Amino acid sequence: MTPRHKRLSAVRRHIQSLVASGPAIFYGNLNINEADAKPDPGAVVLIECIQCIALLQSSVQVLLYSLELVDIDKEGYFRWDVQEGVNCASHLRRVYEEIRQQRDVLGQHCFLFLSDYVWIYSGYGPQKRGIRREIDDALRPGVYALVDVSSANDLQYLHTVFGEGPCRSTLAALRQDYKLNFQYGGKV
Numbered sequence: 001m002t003p004r005h006k007r008l009s010a011v012r013r014h015i016q017s018l019v020a021s022g023p024a025i026f027y028g029n030l031n032i033n034e035a036d037a038k039p040d041p042g043a044v045v046l047i048e049c050i051q052c053i054a055l056l057q058s059s060v061q062v063l064l065y066s067l068e069l070v071d072i073d074k075e076g077y078f079r080w081d082v083q084e085g086v087n088c089a090s091h092l093r094r095v096y097e098e099i100r101q102q103r104d105v106l107g108q109h110c111f112l113f114l115s116d117y118v119w120i121y122s123g124y125g126p127q128k129r130g131i132r133r134e135i136d137d138a139l140r141p142g143v144y145a146l147v148d149v150s151s152a153n154d155l156q157y158l159h160t161v162f163g164e165g166p167c168r169s170t171l172a173a174l175r176q177d178y179k180l181n182f183q184y185g186g187k188v
Contacts (some may be wrong), residue, residue: 010098011098011106044157056095060116062090063092064120068120068125068131071132086138096142096145099113100149109172110146110174111146111154111155114146114150115161117143118167121136122165122169148182155171159172
């Protein structure tokens with residue numbers, strides 16, 4: 001097993017724990033057929049990695065959407081209480097932290113995960129509610145890990161793409177909080 005496969009196995013384990021704690025909407029989205037489980041021996045490892053990253057990003061995005069639904073009371077919507085949401089957010093935090101640990105494989109994609117978080121946090125998710133403070137408190141160390149592993153060019157790209165508005169303000173505040181609370185300053 002190559003080091004790249006080992007890293008992907010670690011990410012898959014975290015996804016599985018995330019899905020196990022998440023809502024039932026994941027079960028319909030994780031259809032893994034036999035061909036995916038046993039790839040062609042001649043398949044390129046890079047293609048496997050890209051498929052896993054796409055699945056991870058899609059799963060995380062759905063979970064962020066569902067975290068927006070915490071403590072909402074709408075007919076026909078999945079509903080869970082705040083404590084369940086905090087528990088699920090802590091699992092997602094660990095996925096974000098694992099992404100940081102696998103920066104050599106996933107590093108160039110981290111800004112996409114960060115973009116999804118900023119977008120939903122700023123109130124642009126399906127419910128236009130944003131993420132509750134309690135949920136965000138559980139999720140924030142993982143988000144700082146994404147900021148840490150995102151390159152300066154990627155962060156500048158997000159800053160430009162978000163344009164004027166709440167997403168750009170959220171990203172700027174997130175970067176400032178990261179510098180104050182999370183970034184290692186080299187002092188012992």
